[in-house]
Amino acid sequence: MNALLQAIAIGVPQGALYGLMGFGIALIFRSAGTLNFSHGYSAMVSVLITLSTIQWFLGMGWLEGHAALFAAIPVGLISGAVFGVLIDILLMRRVKHVSPASMLMITLGLLLVFEGAANLIWSPDYESFPRILPGAPFVFQGAGVLGEVRVIFRRNDLAVMLIALVISLSMAGLMKYTKIGLAIRARGQDPIGAQAVGINTNRVDSIVWAIAITLAVVVGILVAPITRVHPTMLMNTQLLGITAAVLGGFSSLFGAIWGGLIIGVLERVVDIFPALDGYETAIIFFLIILVLVFKPEGIFAPRQGRKA
């Protein structure tokens, strides 16, 4: 029982990150119609930019310790937004007519471009990245109704959960209550209809790409202390993010977040069984194939007839 609680305590924050990643991927897929396999890799470049900015601030002696991190984060986020807009304007806008398979290959090409650029400009080495909330982990200990309980909760995960929650809520608000949110949903449902009522779909696409990549940069900055910073740091997070989006179903954006949470917890729960240790990712990926085949609309898809 204790192990299960511990699995949830570690799995939920991790899953929230997968969820945010999946949210961005689903957002681009639904609005711009591209399954972006380079999602995490473009964010990885932004994380490298963030790290370089931190080092630059520290090296110039302008800022110290955590102040440098917080000053660098906006730079990283803005670079992510810029990447998003650039990807859309320079590439995606020009290849909208191609088939899904071709589009997929184009984003795989982008993946290589980002990975190569990171290796070329920075290095393939692993570098450490500061936590947002450093310090000793919380330890919850005591006797509950189920017996002796001792759960460790990493301090940084508190920041992860808070940020994920704030972002989810603000995204929900953005999509539901603002004009741009309405435009994004309209463009996803019917591009020609959206154009007919005066929505500039090209601009909507750029905004969608900017938002989605920025979210991925947030995930990258939060995950960097664990994975450390290197060109393939977000590979697994991205794959599991896609998985989260599949599990949630591309038809509902916030399904990706729930999907991410499920995957995060499942990963840790599988770990409880010694025989399955190490196989968690493999098991999740095989589950995903089953979901794709038997419930391709995702397990959180809105039922037919309800408004999407």
Next chain:
Amino acid sequence: MRRTLFLALAIVAAGVLAYLWTGGTYALGSLSLVMVWAIAGMGMVIIIGNTGQLSLGHAAFMGIGAYSTAMFIEWLPGVYAGMLVGTLVGLAIAIVFALLIGLPALRLRGYYLAIATIAFGVGIEQAIRAMPFPNPVFGIPHILRDVPAGYMRDITTFFLIAAIFLVFFTIGRVILRSPFGVKFRMIRDSEVAARSFGTNLTRNKLQAFVISAIFCATAGSLFAVTQGVLQPRTFGLIAAIDLLLIVIIGGAIMLEGGLIGSFVIVGLPALVLEEIAPAGSLTLIYGVLLIIFVVALPSGIATGLVLLWHRKLQRPYMSALRYVHRRLPARGTSVTTSRGAHMFYTEKGAGPPLLYIHGNTGSHRWFREVMDMPGYRTVAPDMVNFGRSDRIERADSIDLYADHVAAFIEALDIEPCYTVGHSLGGGVAMSLAMRYPQKVRRLVLIDPAPIDGMDLDDDYYALIEAIKQSYVGIKRAVARAMGSRSGDRRLNGLLAREALLMNEEGFVKHAEAVASLDLRERARGFRIPALVVHGGMDPIVTEEQSRRTAQALGAEMKVFGDIGHALPIEDPERFKETVALFDGP
């Protein structure tokens, strides 16, 4: 078979070149690796390029093959026994997984199939990493512990891998040309259409999936054996993307694309680029290349080369062929006629003269097997504008050609002669006999240009324009005229090269001249004994047309049901018999 032989030669040549260039056998190892990846690449050509199923999971099949081979080599006493058993076990496991994953996943399309297969691929990679046996950090080192390293190993490996590659290439070619391959391509082009033709989509997709998995698993086993080291990361997402790069850049439709792509993606870095390119730049370049190829050249290098060959290089190729062929020695002599033209001809035997007039795109060579006519002096000229005779300015007049033939008869002083005209040459012979009746003693017309012209529509001229652009086109057109002999590649090639010697304007002008031919007026009062011989299988002149020609000339008519357009080459003996018989005993 010809392509397999050609590839074998190319591979051996590449091996020799690489050896000479680097002066060591290291390069052979790189080329072996290229062929290993090419085998996997051919699997991808089958599943992606020919069945249209974008699978990103096939690197996992390579991983299955590689690890099972490596493990059995560790477990079994002999390295070679381990290789064999491991490869077979790897194949079996790969087939089982291909069936297990393919059956559900191939119901998906587009993005969803890609996600499912990538999930499978990464899942297998993670499972291999989690297994207790291979070291999670170092993988399996020293697979070939018992095989001494050195140049002998490099060379034997190179030839062994080359042989296996060629076997798989041939298997792939047979599969793609069989009804299976046709069904695969139907599924690629339209699932709806494929189903309406009675294709079992699930079964055929699964077949393609399993076949490509077999290719990839074999490549994986060979990878383990040639590299000698396996790292856990080798068959992950990056390997999946590498496979994709190989087929997209190499060309996804032709099996050769696997080899070309593998050479670009695996070979160039290993042989040349790794030393000069800074880390990461290759990944960057390949990423850019992938995007460019998908957007601008989705059929890849192999198909691109084929298109380049057919669209751009035919003219230079035909010029070169013409240049060489014209200079090859030909048995015969030239005579200058009273019209100032040099005319090339061959002759044989002694006796009354027998003149052979060849058809369109032809030359004296069309009669080479009937030159031996007992009791006759056979004479076969190249008409002006044809073969080795002079070009003249106009190519649009059959009468003008007849005038030149008349001048030729005078120059050789062989009038009156027994004249045989074939096809367009039949038209020339008729014109000759009508306007120079003293020069022609008897007339045999073999599938002649119809006396009242041919009905050629505009499409036909467009077709001729297309045909004359390419050597393959000319060869096919000549083969069509060769009737039952069209399977004779050697003669076909020879006669096609003879066609290249013709004045190029003739391709269109001769067709126009034959189309507008009308000798019916002149045929009134035609007195020369004539025979029209028609091949029942002739795809160019119809029996009806030949019959009209015979009727207008008051000629006899003979039809050979089993002969096409060219009796002199299809059945020389019957030709001689017919010609001799018509002249009377």
